[in-house]
Amino acid sequence: MKIRIQVIIESDSGTPELVQDVAHLQREELQPETLGLSLAEANALLASVQRAVVTQQTTEYLAQHATCAQCGTHRHRKGSRPIVYRTLFGTLRLPNDRLFHCPCQPHSTQTFSPLADRLPERTAPERLYLEAKFASLMSYGLTIKLLEEILPLDRLNTTSVRHHLQAVAQRCEDELGDEQAMFVEGCERDREELPRPELPLTVGIDGGYVHSCEQTTRHEGWFEVIVGKSITAEGTAKCFGFVQGYDQKPKRRLFELLTSQGMQMNQQVTFLSDGGDTVRDLQLYLNPQAEHLLDWFHLAMRLTVLHQTAKGLPQVINTEDGEEPYALRDPILKTLESTKWYLWHGNVFRALQEIESISMDLDAAGTEMSDPTVRKLLKAVEEFQTYIENNAGFIPNYGERWRSGERISTGFVESTVNQVISKRMVKKQQMRWSPRGGHLLLQIRTRVLNEELRRTFGRWYGRFNTDSREQEEPQAA
16 A cells, blocks of 8 residues: 655645645555554654645745835845754754845844744744753753654754753743842731632742752752742642742742732731741741741651650769769650650740750760760750740641641652652752752743643743643642
Protein backbone atom coordinates (compact mmCIF):
# COMPACT_ATOMS: atom_id res chain seq x y z
CA MET A 1 0.00 0.00 0.00
CA LYS A 2 1.33 3.43 -1.01
CA ILE A 3 0.18 6.54 0.82
CA ARG A 4 0.72 10.12 -0.35
CA ILE A 5 0.01 12.97 2.02
CA GLN A 6 -0.50 16.47 0.66
CA VAL A 7 -0.99 19.95 2.09
CA ILE A 8 -3.64 22.00 0.31
CA ILE A 9 -3.84 25.69 1.21
CA GLU A 10 -6.95 27.50 -0.01
CA SER A 11 -7.79 31.19 -0.27
CA ASP A 12 -10.77 32.72 1.49
CA SER A 13 -12.82 32.05 -1.65
CA GLY A 14 -11.93 28.34 -1.54
CA THR A 15 -9.51 28.39 -4.48
CA PRO A 16 -6.45 26.19 -3.91
CA GLU A 17 -3.32 28.36 -3.69
CA LEU A 18 -0.81 25.66 -2.83
CA VAL A 19 -0.80 21.90 -3.26
CA GLN A 20 2.35 20.26 -1.95
CA ASP A 21 3.36 16.68 -1.22
CA VAL A 22 4.70 16.42 2.30
CA ALA A 23 5.10 12.67 2.81
CA HIS A 24 5.10 9.35 0.98
CA LEU A 25 4.53 6.20 3.04
CA GLN A 26 4.86 2.53 2.08
CA ARG A 27 2.98 -0.20 3.94
CA GLU A 28 3.14 -3.96 3.38
CA GLU A 29 1.59 -6.66 5.54
CA LEU A 30 -0.17 -5.37 8.65
CA GLN A 31 1.97 -5.72 11.75
CA PRO A 32 1.78 -4.08 15.17
CA GLU A 33 4.82 -1.97 14.32
CA THR A 34 3.42 -0.89 10.93
CA LEU A 35 -0.05 0.10 12.09
CA GLY A 36 -0.54 3.82 11.64
CA LEU A 37 2.40 6.23 11.86
CA SER A 38 5.68 5.64 13.63
CA LEU A 39 7.16 8.40 15.76
CA ALA A 40 9.84 9.11 13.16
CA GLU A 41 7.23 9.33 10.37
CA ALA A 42 5.02 11.58 12.46
CA ASN A 43 7.93 13.89 13.23
CA ALA A 44 8.95 14.08 9.58
CA LEU A 45 5.33 14.73 8.59
CA LEU A 46 4.94 17.49 11.18
CA ALA A 47 8.18 19.16 10.09
CA SER A 48 7.10 19.09 6.42
CA VAL A 49 3.65 20.50 7.17
CA GLN A 50 5.23 23.17 9.35
CA ARG A 51 7.54 24.31 6.57
CA ALA A 52 4.70 24.44 4.03
CA VAL A 53 2.40 26.42 6.33
CA VAL A 54 5.10 28.84 7.49
CA THR A 55 6.28 29.47 3.93
CA GLN A 56 2.77 30.42 2.87
CA GLN A 57 2.21 32.60 5.95
CA THR A 58 5.45 34.56 5.56
CA THR A 59 4.93 34.98 1.80
CA GLU A 60 1.47 36.49 2.33
CA TYR A 61 2.68 38.71 5.18
CA LEU A 62 5.57 40.11 3.13
CA ALA A 63 3.23 40.65 0.16
CA GLN A 64 0.95 42.76 2.38
CA HIS A 65 3.87 45.09 3.17
CA ALA A 66 5.25 45.26 -0.38
CA THR A 67 3.14 48.39 -1.01
CA CYS A 68 2.44 51.41 1.17
CA ALA A 69 -0.84 51.11 3.09
CA GLN A 70 -1.44 54.87 2.76
CA CYS A 71 -0.80 55.62 -0.91
CA GLY A 72 -0.34 52.19 -2.48
CA THR A 73 3.17 52.96 -3.77
CA HIS A 74 5.41 49.92 -4.20
CA ARG A 75 8.17 49.85 -1.58
CA HIS A 76 11.72 49.31 -2.75
CA ARG A 77 13.68 46.49 -1.18
CA LYS A 78 17.08 47.24 0.33
CA GLY A 79 18.09 43.62 0.83
CA SER A 80 17.18 40.33 2.43
CA ARG A 81 18.76 38.39 5.26
CA PRO A 82 16.98 35.31 6.63
CA ILE A 83 16.10 35.09 10.31
CA VAL A 84 16.21 31.88 12.35
CA TYR A 85 12.96 30.96 14.09
CA ARG A 86 12.73 27.98 16.43
CA THR A 87 9.43 26.11 16.56
CA LEU A 88 8.20 22.90 18.14
CA PHE A 89 8.69 21.13 14.82
CA GLY A 90 12.15 22.28 13.87
CA THR A 91 14.26 25.36 13.27
CA LEU A 92 13.25 27.45 10.24
CA ARG A 93 15.08 30.07 8.19
CA LEU A 94 12.53 32.69 7.19
CA PRO A 95 12.99 35.27 4.42
CA ASN A 96 13.47 38.68 5.97
CA ASP A 97 13.17 41.45 3.37
CA ARG A 98 14.31 44.90 4.41
CA LEU A 99 12.12 47.58 2.79
CA PHE A 100 12.36 51.33 2.42
CA HIS A 101 9.66 53.40 4.08
CA CYS A 102 7.36 55.27 1.74
CA PRO A 103 8.15 59.03 1.74
CA CYS A 104 4.43 59.90 1.95
CA GLN A 105 4.64 59.59 5.76
CA PRO A 106 7.42 60.71 8.15
CA HIS A 107 9.38 57.89 9.81
CA SER A 108 12.21 57.78 12.32
CA THR A 109 14.17 55.31 10.15
CA GLN A 110 14.60 54.88 6.42
CA THR A 111 14.09 51.13 6.32
CA PHE A 112 12.28 48.44 8.27
CA SER A 113 11.94 44.62 8.35
CA PRO A 114 8.27 43.60 8.52
CA LEU A 115 8.89 39.99 9.52
CA ALA A 116 11.57 40.78 12.08
CA ASP A 117 9.30 43.40 13.66
CA ARG A 118 6.41 40.92 13.80
CA LEU A 119 8.59 38.17 15.35
CA PRO A 120 10.80 39.98 17.90
CA GLU A 121 11.31 36.72 19.77
CA ARG A 122 13.08 34.02 17.81
CA THR A 123 11.40 31.11 19.60
CA ALA A 124 7.76 30.06 19.29
CA PRO A 125 5.69 30.50 22.49
CA GLU A 126 4.75 26.81 22.71
CA ARG A 127 8.39 25.78 22.48
CA LEU A 128 9.29 28.29 25.19
CA TYR A 129 6.48 26.90 27.31
CA LEU A 130 7.56 23.26 26.97
CA GLU A 131 11.24 24.02 27.54
CA ALA A 132 10.48 26.08 30.66
CA LYS A 133 7.99 23.55 32.02
CA PHE A 134 10.11 20.43 31.67
CA ALA A 135 13.35 22.19 32.66
CA SER A 136 11.68 23.17 35.93
CA LEU A 137 10.71 19.55 36.61
CA MET A 138 13.93 17.78 35.59
CA SER A 139 17.52 18.59 34.73
CA TYR A 140 18.36 20.56 31.61
CA GLY A 141 20.03 17.50 30.07
CA LEU A 142 16.99 15.28 30.61
CA THR A 143 14.76 18.01 29.22
CA ILE A 144 16.74 18.02 25.98
CA LYS A 145 16.60 14.21 25.70
CA LEU A 146 12.85 14.20 26.26
CA LEU A 147 12.05 16.93 23.73
CA GLU A 148 14.37 15.48 21.10
CA GLU A 149 12.79 12.06 21.60
CA ILE A 150 9.22 13.13 20.93
CA LEU A 151 9.58 16.21 18.68
CA PRO A 152 11.53 16.93 15.46
CA LEU A 153 13.90 19.35 17.16
CA ASP A 154 17.55 20.02 16.47
CA ARG A 155 20.34 22.16 17.89
CA LEU A 156 19.10 21.89 21.46
CA ASN A 157 21.64 22.45 24.23
CA THR A 158 21.53 23.02 27.94
CA THR A 159 22.63 26.65 27.67
CA SER A 160 19.77 27.66 25.39
CA VAL A 161 17.20 25.79 27.49
CA ARG A 162 18.49 27.46 30.66
CA HIS A 163 18.44 30.89 29.02
CA HIS A 164 14.88 30.36 27.78
CA LEU A 165 13.68 29.30 31.24
CA GLN A 166 15.35 32.29 32.86
CA ALA A 167 13.91 34.65 30.25
CA VAL A 168 10.39 33.38 30.98
CA ALA A 169 10.99 33.65 34.73
CA GLN A 170 12.40 37.15 34.41
CA ARG A 171 9.32 38.23 32.50
CA CYS A 172 7.19 36.91 35.36
CA GLU A 173 9.40 38.80 37.82
CA ASP A 174 9.04 42.05 35.87
CA GLU A 175 5.25 41.79 36.21
CA LEU A 176 5.44 41.60 40.00
CA GLY A 177 4.43 44.79 41.74
CA ASP A 178 6.62 46.92 43.97
CA GLU A 179 7.64 45.74 47.40
CA GLN A 180 5.95 47.32 50.44
CA ALA A 181 6.62 47.08 54.13
CA MET A 182 2.86 46.92 54.81
CA PHE A 183 0.02 45.62 52.65
CA VAL A 184 -2.82 46.32 55.07
CA GLU A 185 -4.88 49.12 53.54
CA GLY A 186 -8.06 50.96 54.49
CA CYS A 187 -9.63 51.50 57.88
CA GLU A 188 -11.50 48.98 60.00
CA ARG A 189 -14.89 50.48 59.05
CA ASP A 190 -14.17 49.87 55.36
CA ARG A 191 -13.20 46.26 56.07
CA GLU A 192 -16.48 45.68 57.90
CA GLU A 193 -18.34 46.57 54.69
CA LEU A 194 -16.55 43.90 52.66
CA PRO A 195 -18.48 40.73 51.69
CA ARG A 196 -18.47 37.84 54.10
CA PRO A 197 -15.03 36.22 53.78
CA GLU A 198 -14.25 32.62 53.06
CA LEU A 199 -12.98 30.28 55.77
CA PRO A 200 -9.44 30.93 57.08
CA LEU A 201 -6.31 30.42 55.01
CA THR A 202 -3.39 28.53 56.52
CA VAL A 203 0.13 29.46 55.40
CA GLY A 204 3.21 27.45 56.32
CA ILE A 205 6.71 28.82 55.75
CA ASP A 206 9.95 26.88 55.97
CA GLY A 207 13.45 26.97 54.52
CA GLY A 208 16.04 24.78 52.85
CA TYR A 209 19.57 25.03 51.52
CA VAL A 210 21.01 24.70 48.02
CA HIS A 211 24.60 24.23 46.84
CA SER A 212 26.14 27.51 45.70
CA CYS A 213 28.35 27.77 42.62
CA GLU A 214 29.88 30.95 44.04
CA GLN A 215 31.55 29.14 46.91
CA THR A 216 34.65 30.87 48.28
CA THR A 217 34.79 29.16 51.68
CA ARG A 218 33.28 25.99 53.11
CA HIS A 219 30.82 28.06 55.13
CA GLU A 220 29.59 29.86 51.99
CA GLY A 221 28.94 26.65 50.09
CA TRP A 222 25.15 26.95 50.54
CA PHE A 223 22.47 29.61 50.29
CA GLU A 224 19.03 29.59 51.87
CA VAL A 225 15.77 29.16 49.98
CA ILE A 226 12.45 30.06 51.61
CA VAL A 227 9.48 27.89 50.63
CA GLY A 228 5.86 28.15 51.65
CA LYS A 229 2.43 26.70 50.99
CA SER A 230 -0.99 28.28 51.41
CA ILE A 231 -3.98 26.00 51.94
CA THR A 232 -7.63 27.03 51.77
CA ALA A 233 -10.32 25.50 53.94
CA GLU A 234 -11.39 23.34 50.95
CA GLY A 235 -7.89 21.85 50.74
CA THR A 236 -6.64 23.52 47.55
CA ALA A 237 -3.03 24.60 47.87
CA LYS A 238 -0.50 26.85 46.21
CA CYS A 239 3.21 27.07 46.88
CA PHE A 240 5.87 29.74 46.47
CA GLY A 241 9.63 29.98 46.85
CA PHE A 242 12.46 32.49 46.64
CA VAL A 243 16.15 32.79 47.43
CA GLN A 244 16.67 34.56 50.73
CA GLY A 245 18.83 37.65 50.31
CA TYR A 246 18.53 37.73 46.52
CA ASP A 247 14.78 38.33 46.15
CA GLN A 248 13.89 41.98 46.67
CA LYS A 249 10.11 41.43 46.74
CA PRO A 250 9.39 38.54 49.15
CA LYS A 251 6.38 40.14 50.87
CA ARG A 252 4.86 41.19 47.55
CA ARG A 253 5.29 37.61 46.28
CA LEU A 254 3.48 36.13 49.27
CA PHE A 255 0.76 38.79 49.15
CA GLU A 256 0.05 38.12 45.46
CA LEU A 257 -0.18 34.38 46.20
CA LEU A 258 -2.74 34.94 48.94
CA THR A 259 -4.67 37.39 46.76
CA SER A 260 -4.86 34.78 43.99
CA GLN A 261 -6.59 32.50 46.50
CA GLY A 262 -9.24 35.12 47.17
CA MET A 263 -7.86 36.62 50.39
CA GLN A 264 -9.81 39.63 51.68
CA MET A 265 -8.71 42.14 54.30
CA ASN A 266 -11.46 40.84 56.62
CA GLN A 267 -10.46 37.18 56.23
CA GLN A 268 -8.54 35.29 58.86
CA VAL A 269 -5.09 33.98 57.90
CA THR A 270 -2.95 31.73 60.08
CA PHE A 271 0.82 31.86 59.52
CA LEU A 272 2.96 29.00 60.82
CA SER A 273 6.75 29.22 60.70
CA ASP A 274 9.87 27.98 62.46
CA GLY A 275 10.43 31.39 64.04
CA GLY A 276 13.71 32.02 62.25
CA ASP A 277 14.92 35.53 61.62
CA THR A 278 14.55 35.10 57.85
CA VAL A 279 10.80 34.44 57.95
CA ARG A 280 9.68 36.29 61.10
CA ASP A 281 9.25 39.62 59.27
CA LEU A 282 8.02 38.11 56.00
CA GLN A 283 4.58 37.24 57.32
CA LEU A 284 3.88 40.53 59.12
CA TYR A 285 1.51 43.27 57.91
CA LEU A 286 -0.06 41.22 55.12
CA ASN A 287 -3.52 40.93 56.66
CA PRO A 288 -5.13 42.69 59.66
CA GLN A 289 -6.84 39.45 60.73
CA ALA A 290 -3.65 37.37 60.62
CA GLU A 291 -2.33 35.34 63.54
CA HIS A 292 1.32 34.31 63.66
CA LEU A 293 2.22 31.04 65.35
CA LEU A 294 5.47 29.27 66.08
CA ASP A 295 5.41 25.84 64.51
CA TRP A 296 5.14 23.08 67.13
CA PHE A 297 7.09 20.64 64.98
CA HIS A 298 10.27 22.74 65.04
CA LEU A 299 9.79 23.54 68.71
CA ALA A 300 9.39 19.86 69.62
CA MET A 301 12.41 18.90 67.50
CA ARG A 302 14.62 21.34 69.40
CA LEU A 303 13.41 19.90 72.70
CA THR A 304 14.06 16.38 71.42
CA VAL A 305 17.66 17.28 70.59
CA LEU A 306 18.12 18.73 74.08
CA HIS A 307 16.60 15.61 75.62
CA GLN A 308 18.88 13.28 73.67
CA THR A 309 21.94 15.34 74.59
CA ALA A 310 20.95 15.34 78.26
CA LYS A 311 20.93 11.53 78.26
CA GLY A 312 24.69 11.68 77.86
CA LEU A 313 25.20 13.62 81.07
CA PRO A 314 26.80 11.87 84.06
CA GLN A 315 24.32 10.42 86.52
CA VAL A 316 25.84 12.21 89.52
CA ILE A 317 28.47 14.86 90.16
CA ASN A 318 31.15 14.34 92.81
CA THR A 319 32.05 17.68 94.36
CA GLU A 320 35.66 18.62 94.99
CA ASP A 321 35.12 19.99 98.55
CA GLY A 322 34.08 16.64 99.98
CA GLU A 323 30.34 17.27 100.05
CA GLU A 324 27.99 14.51 99.07
CA PRO A 325 27.50 13.94 95.31
CA TYR A 326 24.25 15.17 93.80
CA ALA A 327 22.22 13.92 90.88
CA LEU A 328 22.42 15.74 87.53
CA ARG A 329 21.00 13.79 84.61
CA ASP A 330 17.60 12.72 85.96
CA PRO A 331 16.60 16.16 87.33
CA ILE A 332 17.53 17.84 84.04
CA LEU A 333 15.59 15.27 82.01
CA LYS A 334 12.57 15.81 84.26
CA THR A 335 12.87 19.60 83.92
CA LEU A 336 13.02 19.31 80.14
CA GLU A 337 9.78 17.32 80.23
CA SER A 338 8.20 20.05 82.35
CA THR A 339 9.43 22.68 79.88
CA LYS A 340 7.80 20.82 77.02
CA TRP A 341 4.53 20.54 78.98
CA TYR A 342 4.46 24.27 79.72
CA LEU A 343 5.19 25.17 76.09
CA TRP A 344 2.47 22.78 74.89
CA HIS A 345 -0.02 24.69 77.01
CA GLY A 346 1.33 28.12 75.99
CA ASN A 347 2.81 29.00 79.40
CA VAL A 348 5.94 30.75 78.17
CA PHE A 349 6.73 32.38 81.52
CA ARG A 350 6.99 29.08 83.40
CA ALA A 351 8.81 27.45 80.49
CA LEU A 352 11.50 30.15 80.61
CA GLN A 353 11.82 29.63 84.36
CA GLU A 354 12.44 25.93 83.81
CA ILE A 355 15.02 26.66 81.11
CA GLU A 356 16.79 29.12 83.42
CA SER A 357 16.87 26.44 86.13
CA ILE A 358 18.55 24.01 83.72
CA SER A 359 21.11 26.64 82.75
CA MET A 360 21.99 27.28 86.39
CA ASP A 361 22.40 23.56 87.13
CA LEU A 362 24.61 23.03 84.10
CA ASP A 363 26.68 26.11 84.88
CA ALA A 364 27.26 24.86 88.42
CA ALA A 365 28.13 21.40 87.12
CA GLY A 366 30.63 22.92 84.72
CA THR A 367 32.56 24.48 87.59
CA GLU A 368 32.74 21.14 89.39
CA MET A 369 33.87 18.98 86.48
CA SER A 370 35.19 19.21 82.95
CA ASP A 371 32.72 17.27 80.87
CA PRO A 372 32.18 18.09 77.14
CA THR A 373 28.55 17.00 77.30
CA VAL A 374 27.84 19.55 80.04
CA ARG A 375 29.37 22.37 77.99
CA LYS A 376 27.58 21.25 74.82
CA LEU A 377 24.20 21.05 76.53
CA LEU A 378 24.68 24.38 78.30
CA LYS A 379 25.34 26.12 74.98
CA ALA A 380 22.29 24.43 73.38
CA VAL A 381 20.04 25.39 76.33
CA GLU A 382 21.16 29.02 76.17
CA GLU A 383 20.43 29.12 72.43
CA PHE A 384 17.01 27.55 73.06
CA GLN A 385 16.27 30.16 75.71
CA THR A 386 17.05 32.96 73.25
CA TYR A 387 14.85 31.23 70.65
CA ILE A 388 11.88 31.10 73.03
CA GLU A 389 12.36 34.71 74.14
CA ASN A 390 12.44 35.95 70.53
CA ASN A 391 9.28 34.04 69.62
CA ALA A 392 7.36 34.37 72.89
CA GLY A 393 4.57 36.32 71.19
CA PHE A 394 4.06 33.55 68.61
CA ILE A 395 3.57 30.66 71.07
CA PRO A 396 -0.14 29.79 71.54
CA ASN A 397 -1.82 27.12 73.61
CA TYR A 398 -0.98 24.23 71.32
CA GLY A 399 -3.02 21.74 73.29
CA GLU A 400 -6.19 23.80 73.01
CA ARG A 401 -5.70 24.33 69.28
CA TRP A 402 -5.00 20.64 68.72
CA ARG A 403 -8.13 19.58 70.59
CA SER A 404 -10.13 22.05 68.47
CA GLY A 405 -8.82 20.51 65.26
CA GLU A 406 -6.71 23.54 64.30
CA ARG A 407 -3.25 23.31 62.72
CA ILE A 408 -0.27 23.64 65.03
CA SER A 409 2.51 22.37 62.77
CA THR A 410 4.05 23.04 59.35
CA GLY A 411 4.32 19.34 58.59
CA PHE A 412 2.48 20.01 55.34
CA VAL A 413 5.30 22.37 54.34
CA GLU A 414 7.99 19.72 54.82
CA SER A 415 6.68 17.91 51.75
CA THR A 416 6.63 21.21 49.88
CA VAL A 417 10.32 21.80 50.63
CA ASN A 418 11.04 18.36 49.23
CA GLN A 419 8.80 18.94 46.21
CA VAL A 420 9.97 22.46 45.34
CA ILE A 421 13.66 22.33 46.25
CA SER A 422 15.03 18.90 47.00
CA LYS A 423 13.75 16.88 44.03
CA ARG A 424 15.04 19.39 41.49
CA MET A 425 18.03 21.07 43.11
CA VAL A 426 19.48 18.95 45.92
CA LYS A 427 18.82 15.22 46.07
CA LYS A 428 19.00 13.46 42.71
CA GLN A 429 20.28 16.50 40.82
CA GLN A 430 23.10 17.84 42.94
CA MET A 431 24.06 20.79 40.80
CA ARG A 432 25.59 24.02 42.05
CA TRP A 433 23.44 27.09 41.58
CA SER A 434 23.88 30.81 41.51
CA PRO A 435 21.34 32.74 43.62
CA ARG A 436 19.84 34.27 40.47
CA GLY A 437 19.62 30.96 38.61
CA GLY A 438 18.09 29.19 41.59
CA HIS A 439 15.59 31.98 42.21
CA LEU A 440 14.39 32.11 38.59
CA LEU A 441 14.05 28.33 38.42
CA LEU A 442 11.92 28.40 41.57
CA GLN A 443 9.52 30.90 39.99
CA ILE A 444 8.84 28.59 37.03
CA ARG A 445 8.75 25.43 39.13
CA THR A 446 6.19 26.84 41.55
CA ARG A 447 4.03 28.03 38.66
CA VAL A 448 4.14 24.56 37.12
CA LEU A 449 3.26 22.92 40.46
CA ASN A 450 0.43 25.45 40.92
CA GLU A 451 -0.76 24.73 37.35
CA GLU A 452 -0.45 28.41 36.42
CA LEU A 453 2.31 28.47 33.79
CA ARG A 454 0.04 27.75 30.81
CA ARG A 455 -2.39 30.46 31.89
CA THR A 456 0.54 32.86 32.17
CA PHE A 457 1.50 32.14 28.56
CA GLY A 458 -2.15 32.53 27.56
CA ARG A 459 -2.10 36.03 29.06
CA TRP A 460 1.11 36.96 27.22
CA TYR A 461 0.09 35.50 23.88
CA GLY A 462 -3.60 36.04 23.20
CA ARG A 463 -3.96 33.06 20.83
CA PHE A 464 -1.82 30.68 22.84
CA ASN A 465 -3.47 27.27 23.08
CA THR A 466 -4.64 27.04 26.69
CA ASP A 467 -5.49 23.58 27.99
CA SER A 468 -8.98 23.37 29.46
CA ARG A 469 -7.69 21.08 32.18
CA GLU A 470 -5.70 23.98 33.63
CA GLN A 471 -8.76 26.18 33.84
CA GLU A 472 -9.81 24.20 36.89
CA GLU A 473 -8.56 25.02 40.35
CA PRO A 474 -5.27 23.27 41.18
CA GLN A 475 -5.61 20.31 43.48
CA ALA A 476 -3.97 20.15 46.87
CA ALA A 477 -0.33 19.14 46.54
